[in-house]
Amino acid sequence: MFEAIKKKFSAEGNEPTGSTSKPDISREKSAELFEKAKTLFPGGVNSPVRAFKSVYGTPLFIKKGDGCHLWDADDNEFIDFCCSWGPLILGHNNNKVREKVIEIMQNGMSFGAPTALENELAELILKNNKYIEKIRFVSSGTEAVMSAIRLARGNTKRDKILKFEGCYHGHTDSLLVKAGSGLVTFGETSSAGVPKAFADETIVVALNDKEAVTKAFEDFKDQIAAIIIEPVPANNGLLLQEKDFLQFLREICTQNGTLLIFDEVISGFRIGFEGAAGHYQIKPDIITYGKIIGGGLPVGAYGASAQIMSNISPEGAVYQAGTLSGNPVAMAAGIAQLTELLRIGFYKDLNNKTEEFTTAIQRFATARNYKFKVFTIGSIFWFAFTDQETIHRADEIDAGSMEKFKKMHRELLNRGIYFGPSGYEVGFISAAHTKIDLEKAKRAIFESLEVVFSGK
Template sequence: MRRELSRAAFQKACGLFPGGVNSPVRAFKSVGGDPFVVASGSGARLRDLDGNEYIDYVLSWGPLALGHAHPEVRAAVNAALDRGWSYGALCEGELRLAERVRALVPTMEMMRFVSSGTEAVMGALRLARAATGRDLIVKCDGGYHGHSDGLLVSAGSGLATLGVSSSAGVPAAVAATSVVIPINDAAALERAFANHPGRIAAFILEPVVGNVGLIPPDPGYLEAVRGLCTRHGALLVFDEVLCGFRVALGGAQALYQVKPDITVLGKVIGGGFPVGAYGGARTLMERIAPLGPVYQAGTLSGNPVAMAAGLKTLEILEQGAFARALASAEELERGLCGLLEKNSVSACVQRVGTILTLFFCQGPVRNYADAARADRERYARLHRRMLEAGVYLPPSQFEAAFVSSAHGAGEIAITLEALARSLAAL
């Protein structure tokens, strides 16, 4: 596969952007090799500058639940563009998307639209702190909730100790407002409450973890943390930025029937355009400005083009596209498990809805420590082989793969053939 044009463009990019990219994982650091440079996307496929095509399991890191450039979404976006593309004033598109979201995620009685998942989480946690009058936030080791200061904390902290940042540039005092516990460990949350009595404002978690690779909640775990938060007067925040509209149309809260106090959304809700949202009960959300004292604003919040893309995406998902994507994801999982068995590969596949991860270690992977035992070098080799075969898997063992409704039987068959050859060669 020739990639001269991609290589030249990436070299130029390295002089313009740190690492040649505008978001770190795009640089392929953990799998090696130069990233390809995209010329266009259509359906389940990306095409690079050299004309190579790849079946895409990254899908813009999740948002493209219908695949690239879905014609109906494009038509909705074009129609929105014809009406102007930013008003800085309330528009009908915001109402329509909010009503659709609330129909699917009824715990979001009232919501606020922002422009990214990071922003939505920041708003949600400010609200939680204001509502409880407490400062500390509990998060999970390996849970990713965007790049705001207090949440770039995942390592170096035991259960009882306060967080230490895993990024430079985060004030120690800010990092110390986060308490880190392992994923799928309700007893650790209970100890956190005991160690910091009356000080914890919220527990934020990805109810289905996607940022360590895909990790489902243990049976009973979400119910247990729900109960603990209620008992200790803290808010339960489900960050469904990644798993919303992907593990089920109503997100993890619909799938597992556990209600958070605040839900955070992003990715699919914008159909590939920049949108985030946070929401909860009206009484809670009325604390947000201009009704209440919690300030949060955004120049491009509720952007009409993004609203139109998100609304059309949700409508199409509800009309059968989610079911099609789910069937393809199941087919991929089945085929992949068969190949692992056939080749006696020590690995496990974890999937919820349309998100899945192949971990090169014995399963189940229940938390970050389990995932850290996976053979990352082996994953990197698989990634490079699959790319050569025209299949773009996530460029890190710790990033989940996404399936869209554009991934039909043909794409899954090609993917499984490439996997069969690559796994045999590994």
Template sequence: MTQEQAAYRTNQSANLFERAQKVIPGGVNSPVRAFRGVGGTPLFFNHGEGAWITDEDGNRYIDYIGAWGPLILGHRDPGVIAALEAQLKNGLGYGASTEGEVVIAETICKLVPSIEKVRLVTSGTEATMSAIRVARGYTKRDKVLKFEGCYHGHVDGLLVKAGSGALTLGEPDSSGVPKSYTDQTFVLPYNDTDALKALFQKHGDEIACAIVEPVAGNMNLVPPRPEFLATLREVCTQSGSVLIFDEVMTGFRTALGGAQSIYGITPDLTTLGKVIGGGLPIGAFGGKAEIMDCIAPLGSVYQAGTLAGSPLGVAAGQAMLDAIQKPGFYESLTERTEQLTRGLQAAADKAGIPFTTNQVGGMFGCFFTEQKDIHRFDQVMSCDAERFKQYFHLMLQNQVNLAPSAFEAGFVSAAHGDNEIELTIAAAHKAFAAL
């Protein structure tokens, strides 16, 4: 072990994890935090600043998780902190409507033209669950179509060949979900247009909605083939099915108008989260007014949330949305992410390690494989997960914090400058050499 690696300690994290396991299932409040996919002791953090995050042992890391996406401006952005401090002076919440809810709803509808009306909720899971309920109420149908490796939160009927934590745990189907729920769910391979056409030809009039991550970020990062999204839009239109884009992860992360603005596809409903809360818990779903007006109190589809539209969440989210509208923001973010992925690829090539990357906007994915075009679920599953585990810990020892799973995308923030990118690439050279 080098002197640099010897300075890396996890004593406090190990102690906290031991305590946590006695009172929290698995010692964590979300499965991927448990490091089951990579082994070792999960880290406990206590501070973030810009592109850096610090654990309980005082180790500092360049952070490529960013609270799983929402911290597009980095940790403790001054504008977001100021917005929260201003709201704190007025209270935490009122159990009633506020101007902040209206302002952020207006902003969302302006930035994502497919959203004519929007309802705020408290999580991404709640957003997808509610969008599906509305689609079923609108169409008077029950069947739902999802795609392999796409994770849409822990909604009962969607935990079939799901991505993210379900893949990390090696359990694509969750216990506790009645078979009658999943019997209503069709599952197709992501990016397979032939299978898509065949399913809708046979069952199109039964399908209430198709839900998809327009850029899959929960089986690592897998971009769509352009013809895939176009075909999905076409068959949904022909069959009268509602097309739902799950942009909880990609919305305002890949582009100002979301992934739908990149690929030129207009969904009927969109689910959002992450960035629109500025780091606080929030979600939203919206789309065509005709569909959204099916929701109570206007319509018969019931959906409610006591803390929906939290004054703190909308204040932080609006500050974030204001910041990302500045000219050149996404061009700079994309350029920085491309700089990172080029450097990682060069480091792997130099060491002779089979490796490839995907990138869309400020999101990226890394794959240990000989294949250079990763666009299917089975390709992701055939990658060298064992080598990723080694890579993950080597990067951690060299001050780089990556998602503790081979099935999660990475996130670059506006706070990642040349110094952070150069340090990350230097760490990758060391890691690939050790591999």
């Protein structure tokens, strides 16, 4: 009888394992590549978070991905929960995506002219997303957001934008701003090289603060072109918002002739085919999407009603262009990937898999009274070293807790589990994660948490 109970608790992750810290994996080749990279690129990387500044060791240089697995230059193998920062919802090197891309590449890789593939992918999206009527493809999520902001300003003939502290919208100048002191403030530049004049057109308030948003409209009456928000803020932790707050934004925008922009570069096609708009059943005026619509290749898009989109050149006066917009290789990858996402039961299976995984981890931590919380929506999750039941705002995150994540990240790498190299980054489950993969990852997470909280 006792053995049966013991086995049950062990299966649920409730039996202590007495885990100790594991030796660091070899990074010799990655370290050599990084030293060379530092002579070629600023900081040795082409995107700052890759520098591993927030975690231990040098960056891992990846040479191969397949399914939910990655291999680095030292031939270490990992179960990947970064998924190229989210878009690889089918996993790495998916057969159908790869075969479609190879088929199209036989005919050329870039034309700077229209192709039928653009029509096919756009129709696939628009026929299955009731929140937009027309779409424009661009080359990245940042470009999509930049274009959406310009469209909002052109449509409303207003200049000011309201954004939220804790939401990231790419590296466009007018949105690389942070909050100043006070309830409602103009943004302060968060990057050198951003003119103060740009920041002065951006109002920054705290998430989940109706009073601040209301005051902003009082202080800047008839001046705000758009509110932009990640409806699922997932670039600074997973700061889940109540539907009531998002609905409030919809209503106050409508009342003031302001456009509501949902930045769905992460949540779009990830928590459902219609993204957060569909999840919350709230219709924004403009929606932006990222590289998930191109199977992880460099692509983005923004969409809105036919009326709003009619403002874009060559039909309207808002200029936006790009030689690689609608690139045939990216379109091919997108067609293959999104076709799979439309398969009956795809999201139900993926989200159920994620719920089972995250529930088991939370149960393990709760049984040990660890100050640890798993936040999740759809197939997105975030580990926070906190005892708070909800975290809606960036200032509610304990910066000191990132030291615990730093230790956990090292322990996970040493156990063959790959997460983004920052405690503020979220994790993703893909269709390629099997039960065996997830069971192995759970055990590694359990052991890593024991090391973190035991101080070993």
